[in-house]
Amino acid sequence: MYRYDEFDRAFVAARIAEYRDQVERRLAGEITEDQFKPLRLMNGVYLQLHAYMLRVAVPYGTLSARQMRMLAHIARKYDRGYGHFTTRQNIQYNWPSLADTPAILEDLAKVEMHAIQTSGNCIRNVTTDHFAGAAADEVADPRPHAEILRQWSSVHPEFSYLPRKFKIAVTGAQKDRAAIQTHDIGLQLKRTDIGELGFAVWVGGGQGRTPILARKIRDFLPEADLLSYVTAILRVYNLNGRRDNKYKARIKILVSEIGAEKFAAAVEREWETLKDGELRLPAEDIAAISAYFAPPQLPARAEGVVNEIAAKKQNAGFTAWHRQNITAHRHPDYAVVTISLKGIGEIPGDASADQMDAVADLAEEYGFSEIRVSHEQNLVLPHVARADLKAVHDRLVEIHLATANAGLVTDIIACPGLDYCALANARSIPVAQEIATRFASPARQAEIGELKLKISGCINACGHHHVGHIGILGVEKKGAELYQITLGGSADENASIGEIVGRGFSPEQITDAIETVVETYLAQRSGHEESFIAFYRRAGAAPFREALYGADARAA
Amino acid sequence: MKILTANRLVDGEVVWLAADHSWVGAIDGAEIAHDAATEKKLARAGHAAFLRNEVVDVNLIDIALVDGRVEPQRLRECIRAAGPTVRRDLGKQAVAALSRAA
Numbered sequence: 001m002y003r004y005d006e007f008d009r010a011f012v013a014a015r016i017a018e019y020r021d022q023v024e025r026r027l028a029g030e031i032t033e034d035q036f037k038p039l040r041l042m043n044g045v046y047l048q049l050h051a052y053m054l055r056v057a058v059p060y061g062t063l064s065a066r067q068m069r070m071l072a073h074i075a076r077k078y079d080r081g082y083g084h085f086t087t088r089q090n091i092q093y094n095w096p097s098l099a100d101t102p103a104i105l106e107d108l109a110k111v112e113m114h115a116i117q118t119s120g121n122c123i124r125n126v127t128t129d130h131f132a133g134a135a136a137d138e139v140a141d142p143r144p145h146a147e148i149l150r151q152w153s154s155v156h157p158e159f160s161y162l163p164r165k166f167k168i169a170v171t172g173a174q175k176d177r178a179a180i181q182t183h184d185i186g187l188q189l190k191r192t193d194i195g196e197l198g199f200a201v202w203v204g205g206g207q208g209r210t211p212i213l214a215r216k217i218r219d220f221l222p223e224a225d226l227l228s229y230v231t232a233i234l235r236v237y238n239l240n241g242r243r244d245n246k247y248k249a250r251i252k253i254l255v256s257e258i259g260a261e262k263f264a265a266a267v268e269r270e271w272e273t274l275k276d277g278e279l280r281l282p283a284e285d286i287a288a289i290s291a292y293f294a295p296p297q298l299p300a301r302a303e304g305v306v307n308e309i310a311a312k313k314q315n316a317g318f319t320a321w322h323r324q325n326i327t328a329h330r331h332p333d334y335a336v337v338t339i340s341l342k343g344i345g346e347i348p349g350d351a352s353a354d355q356m357d358a359v360a361d362l363a364e365e366y367g368f369s370e371i372r373v374s375h376e377q378n379l380v381l382p383h384v385a386r387a388d389l390k391a392v393h394d395r396l397v398e399i400h401l402a403t404a405n406a407g408l409v410t411d412i413i414a415c416p417g418l419d420y421c422a423l424a425n426a427r428s429i430p431v432a433q434e435i436a437t438r439f440a441s442p443a444r445q446a447e448i449g450e451l452k453l454k455i456s457g458c459i460n461a462c463g464h465h466h467v468g469h470i471g472i473l474g475v476e477k478k479g480a481e482l483y484q485i486t487l488g489g490s491a492d493e494n495a496s497i498g499e500i501v502g503r504g505f506s507p508e509q510i511t512d513a514i515e516t517v518v519e520t521y522l523a524q525r526s527g528h529e530e531s532f533i534a535f536y537r538r539a540g541a542a543p544f545r546e547a548l549y550g551a552d553a554r555a556a
Numbered sequence: 557m558k559i560l561t562a563n564r565l566v567d568g569e570v571v572w573l574a575a576d577h578s579w580v581g582a583i584d585g586a587e588i589a590h591d592a593a594t595e596k597k598l599a600r601a602g603h604a605a606f607l608r609n610e611v612v613d614v615n616l617i618d619i620a621l622v623d624g625r626v627e628p629q630r631l632r633e634c635i636r637a638a639g640p641t642v643r644r645d646l647g648k649q650a651v652a653a654l655s656r657a658a
Contacts, residue, residue, distance in 0.1 A: 027566060029609040047613060049636050050647055051568035080646055095646075097567035347642055418632060419640035427631075429642045479630060 001062055001370070002147050002292045004112045011154075012109050015116060019043045020102035027099060044115025045101050048422050054093045054101060055118040056108060058373050060128040060146040060170075061089030065360040065369040070111040072356035078104050083356070085341060085349040087413055087464055088167075089127050089373045090118060094420055116154065121162045123153035123234075127169045129177040130374035133295055134336045134382035136328040140189045140197055142172035144290040145226060148281065152227050159234050163241035164249035166234070167206075170199075179375060179491035181205045181214045182467055184251045185233060190220065198222045203233055203263065204255030207461035211497045212252040215260035217267060223286060225271075228279040232271035236263065296368035296383055301333040304386025311390035318393050320442055321404035326389065335386050337367075339379040339396060340403040340411060344440045345433050348414040349377035351401075358399040366392050375464075376413055378406065409451040409518065410436040413464050417457030417474060418481075424457035426474025426481035427507075431455055434511045439518070448518060451532045452491070467491035469533045470517060471498045472510065483510040485517065487544055488536045501541050502549050513548060520547040557619050559586035559626065560598040561636065562611035570636045570648070571611060577601050579611060582648065583626050583637040588619065 004012070019039070026036040040046075044055040056071070063071075071091055075083045078100045079093040086092055096104060108114055117124055126146040133141040149168055153159065159166070169183040180186025186202035199221045205214030221229050237251045240258075255263045312319045327336040339359060341349050351359070363371045363381055366388045372380035379401075384392055396402035405411045412435065415421065417428030432455055439445055454468030458475075465471030471486035482504040489498030505513045518532075520543050525535045536544075560573040571579035572586035580586065589595040595616060602614040618629040628634050639647015 026609070033565075033606070033609075033612050047563060047568060049632070050570060050639060051563075099566050418635060419642050424632075427641065429640075433642065476631075481631065 001064060001143075002059070002112075002289070008112070009109075012112075012114050012116075015043075015114070016102060016105045016109060019105060023098060023102055038120070040098075040101075041119040042116070043101070043105065044118035045096075045098070046119065046422075048094065048416075048420050049418075050420065051095045052098050052101070053420070054096045054104060054115060055086070056091050056093070056113060056115050057118050057125045058090050058113075059150055060126055060132070060143050061130050061373040061375070062132075062143060063371040063373065064111075065363040065371065067111045067113055068356050068360040068363070068371055070107060070113070072353040072360070074104055074107055075353040075356065077107075082350055082352045084347075084416060085351065085373050085377050085379070087375050087377060087415070087462055088125055089130070089375055090125055091373070092416075094416075120160075121164050121166075122160050123149075123156065123162075123166045123168065126150050126153070127167070127178055127183075127375060129171045129173060130372040130376075130378075130380050131177060131327060131336050131382065132172055132372070133293060134329050134334075135173055135177075136330045137175055138172045138330065139174070139191050140172050141290075141293055141295075142170040142178075142187075142189055143293050144286065145187070145189070145199075145223075146170050147289050147292070148226065148286070149230065152230075159238065162234070162238055163243045164246065164251075166237075166251070168230070174493065176491075176493040176495075177374075179464075179467065179495070181493075181495035182207055182211075182464070182491055183214065184237075185230060186214050187226075192220065196222065199226065201229065201233075203267075204252045204260065205495075206250050206252040207464060207466050208250070209247060209459045209461075210250075210252065211461070211466040212256055213495050213497060214252075215255060215263075217260060217264035224281045224283070225275055226281060228274040228277065229267070229271055231279055232267045232274055235270050236266045240266075296370070298331045298334055298383060298385075301385040301387045304333050304389070307387045308389060311393075315390075315393075317397070317402070317404070318390060320446075321393055321396075321402055322389065323446075324404045324408065325406045329383065331383075333386055335384055335389060337381040337384045337389070337392060338374070338406040339381065339401050340405055341378050341401070342405055342411045342436065343400055343403045344405075344410060345437050347429050348412055348432050351379070355399050355401060358395070359401070362392055362395055376411065378411070404442065405445060407450050407452070408445040409439045409448050409453055410445060411452075412436060413452075413454040413468070415456050415458075415463035417455075417463075421457060423460055424474070425459075425476040426457050426483065428455045428457040428463055428472075428474060431472060431474070431483065431507070431510055435514050438511050438515060447528070448522065449528065449531055451518070453514070454489075464491065465489070466497050467495065468498060469536070470514065472514075475504065477504070481507050483507070483513075485510075485513060485548075487517070487541055488533070490533055499541060501544055502552075516547050517544055520544055557621065558589045558595050558598070558616045559583070559619050560589075560602045560614065560616055561586075561633070562602060562605070562614040565609055565612055573598055573602055573605075577605075579605070582652075583628070586626060588621075588626065589616075 201218040202214035367381040414432040418424040456463035486498030575587040
């Protein structure tokens, strides 16, 4: 993975010294809250319901075992013994004292991490496929390009005060696990027939109160032109994006207002002036960054297949976990392991300090010290020998992280919601917990098959409800929580925005309503091979409306 | 009826304004405004504390008295007063549970 050079180290150290001084001046009363708030936000420090919250960047979701141990240490020393992994592949601490935040940033810097640009109207953490560098179906590892974008966008003078925040995602495979069509810029790595590497470029996607899918504005952008082209996009947005209305300030509004064709033409015009300039990426620079992401040497472990078969015979729990949480690795003797942070009845995305340490130990012993955070709020060990899967599984059982539910109905994305978040209108976590508990039976989950359920506690949509096969949006109505259901959303290469199915449900009704939706699908699907999303695309919302609202639906 | 709430600057702790103009960490210690004049007094005291850099995010919130105890009208404020509903071991509710056990 990427290692800081002298410049990076000096930059982060200087930034922490500056922030420490800002905090000291604030606590001494030398600067006002209005002056201080944008400064703390630039360093990832928010104020939430109960306390401050620190959002730490996990660049493109990649962590080393050493970094994970530091995250555990911070959870123990400065927080309440846990952290929350987010849908932006980051980690949030819910209880830090403002006075401690400079010390936390100093500890993070020891392992080459920081919280810069995890807030504000700037380019945020660049996200990628959580199986990057390991997946069998990958064209190329997207992380070198994400790192190039990270370096270019860090305190970029032209793009630090954009009309609104800006999110870039990069995927290296045709199967989109990075949800690129819901990002301001989505990049899909591809190779031409003659082996040239480049990107399909998507722009103008986003969720929030106005969900819009990105439009493809270029089918192939050569790798060397990455920064000049992205600069052209940002420049067109920076100059033309609205600054008069926060809710219309994202690039998605600009692209949909002027149209993707006009937007693309403006980008191409701007790019003409940039593409042969200093932003053109030299092959040796790409190679130098790529070298940091060179895959580990994976020795042949051909005994894996035999071990797996033996383990499956002995242990039904292992078999279920293997079926659900293992993904094909490009090396046939290895596998990608998804560690579910969605234990039945647990809080989606939360991990205790002890669990973080244990995952770090596992990564060191069995996974070349590599860990990934997924936008689905799980952890991933990207390189585990198949021969070691049983040992890894057994250790995960010990730390209560062996839930075999990746991609199933209980693998729910949920934002922190009203239990923590100052923006939320309704709680998300207890809804997720109750639904997961209702569908706890492994046999029932397997029968249902792949089902992406996503919950947000407000219209800002951090819980990605718009792109859930089943989405739940919590709102406040007459002082009470109410939950709207959307159906048919998807965040993969066949992305779609879910449609509201009808009136909302109270906290007491929502789990029953979700069960009705799932039972309707099970009763009417053509067979087990027809997934929930495939059924919805064939049958539409009508069967669900009928089941949920009966005569009311027919009258409407 | 209203009370005044804020977060303490140094650590973000949820606090309420008491009758002696100190900030207390338990909602039952808050001074209750039964009329507009007292609301104004609370708001002024809160703003002064904000300017003295003691607290941030100062707000008057609606409450009711239920069996003599202060109960916020909005769920958001109930959660601020107690802690996350999904982690009863955290926040003010955890402290209350400990003191009951002691």
